[in-house]
Amino acid sequence: MDIQFTEEQELLRSSVQRLLRDQYDFDARRKIVASEDGFSRKHWSAFAELGLLAAPFSEAVGGLGGGVLSTMIIMQEFGRHLVVEPFVETVVLAGGLIEEAGSEEQKQGLLPEIIAGNEIWSLAWSEKGSRFDLATVTTTARRDGDDYVLTGEKTAVMSAPWVDYLIVSARTSGHRHDRGGVSLFVVDRRAANLDLKSFKTIDGRRAAEVSLREVRGQLLGREGDGVAALEACRDRAIGALCAELVGAMGELNAATLEYSKTRKQFGVTIGSFQVLQHRMVDMFIAHQEALSLMQHLNLSLSAGEEAGLSRLASGAKSKIGYAGKFIADQAVQLHGGMGMTDELNVGHYFKRISSINIQFGDPAYHVLRYAQLDAAA
Incomplete structure (x- = not known):
């Protein structure tokens, strides 16, 4: 699957890429994580100024009307740069629940503060x-x-x-x-x-x-209607987390390929060994399959499809989660002992992928849930 983005969506993607490339490299991220707060209010304000916090919300509540696909674009780039600021928690989860379940007074009173970056939820x-x-x-x-x-x-x-x-x-x-x-x-x-x-x-x-x-x-x-609202919110959160996961997987593949071209063993680069070439091909295929499934899920969320949506979300969370673990494992192994050092970004991607895999249910849980929903259908 290959989504053809609109001009506005491409502009959003390029804007996020430029901001993160200029201000959120790996060294900057390490300093943010090591700080007392553990996240950057400066960057959070920059996200608000760029319109990232407003992008998914409807224009009726002061947003930009980008919906689920804008979240997907943002989260994929956040995954590439290991962004720690609470976009999913504040915008996707809390903001999504307020917009979907809140009264008109709550929407108009609470969402503008989130969009402006004044409050974290x-x-x-x-x-x-x-x-x-x-x-x-x-x-x-x-x-x-x-x-x-x-x-x-x-x-x-x-x-x-x-x-x-x-x-x-x-x-x-x-x-x-x-x-x-x-x-x-x-x-x-x-x-x-x-x-x-x-x-x-x-x-x-x-x-x-x-x-x-x-x-x-x-x-x-x-x-009394909280579970239904939470289930819909979970599906949207899974779409966002899968996009972040795919972004992280892509960076791991790129880093591993580059390393294989420069690291020498027995007088030749390790990328010249056929067995490692096959392994990196498997990593590439796993990423492409995950990318296609992630886009399919987010397109379905954007279209408001109800039939089978939760089943698709569980299938995506499981399949992409297993693919992410496979790529992370291979990337660490191919980098050798240095793969888990703090100075190299590979280990940090490994840890983030591991963390995403247990949010809202690990892959094994969602395999079972997929089977149960499939049987019920």
Whole structure:
């Protein structure tokens, strides 16, 4: 599959490429990750000024109307440069949920601050023992006046140490595994009785365990409809993460090919050995298959196709995840011991691919989910 991009989409791609090439090389990225904050507010503001934070949103809420395909373009370039700023968490997850599930007042009040780069958001949905199931929720919410009061624990909330607001899933009715009764709430990071235990992830980003003890929150969308909104949001997030993964895979292939042309063993370059040539051909094929599947998924998301969309998302997450792991493994091995050193970017791509593979479900989980959805269809 080969998408024919419009003039505006090509302009977006070239603008992102130019910005990242000039300001976000590997050394700059390493300094950002090693800093106290762990991300760059300067670059986040630059993304806002360039319109990247506005690109996916509709014009009705102040966006540029680029939709899913603009997210795909941005994320593929972010994957090439290992960008750590929370675009997926703020724009795709939180922003997407606000636009799809929020009231008109919430859309007009919350999204402009995201688009302008003034606020950072994240989604807190995962709990201990939930095993990627969006409906497994033990955090509770009870009505108290115009707001709700939330109590519970959320685990591995990506970018939580940076955020101004969280969208938290909590149960307003039903039992732990019920699809019904899960609602979404906007929670201020500075709210009383909200505690974070921050930590670094394997790929150098930041996440946190979130504890809520009688924390006040504002209902987002309709009470009890949270799972359906989260499932649609997950499909969009998978499309974005697959685009990032494909971008990272392409850079690993390019770095490995270049290394094979310069690294000598037994007096000749290692790229002259036929067995290694075959291996790099396999890496190239895996990347091209992943690229085609990623584009197919994002085109389907953009077209608003409903039939089979979740099944396609799971298939893509699994297939592209396995392809990414294969390419990352081969790239590290072909670079030898230096493949995992901090000074070389190969190991950092390996870690990022490993991290993407467990977000919203690892490849094995999505193989099973694909089979279940296929049987149900």
